[in-house]
Amino acid sequence: MDALQIILQVVLVLTSAFLILLILMHKGKGGGLSDMFGGGISSAAGSSGVAERNLNRITVSFAVVWFVVVVLLGLITKVS
Numbered sequence: 001m002d003a004l005q006i007i008l009q010v011v012l013v014l015t016s017a018f019l020i021l022l023i024l025m026h027k028g029k030g031g032g033l034s035d036m037f038g039g040g041i042s043s044a045a046g047s048s049g050v051a052e053r054n055l056n057r058i059t060v061s062f063a064v065v066w067f068v069v070v071v072l073l074g075l076i077t078k079v080s
Helices: 002-025 039-045 049-079
Strands: none
Touching: 002 049
16 A cells, blocks of 8 residues: 555646646636736747647646546545
């Protein structure tokens, strides 16, 4: 159980870091914090609809993996 728990914790850290990066790469929808951190630059780079859809799919995939790992870690720690 300890090896599985360590592997899941490593996966959790990696998916958390990638989720943060992926969410920050999304194009801002309005004058919020995204505009403060260079929203004009990212709007020109992320103007393609296909790129935005692919980024959404990748983000949702990482979020699902992150959620499954959190649930599994909760179940493992509850059992042990």
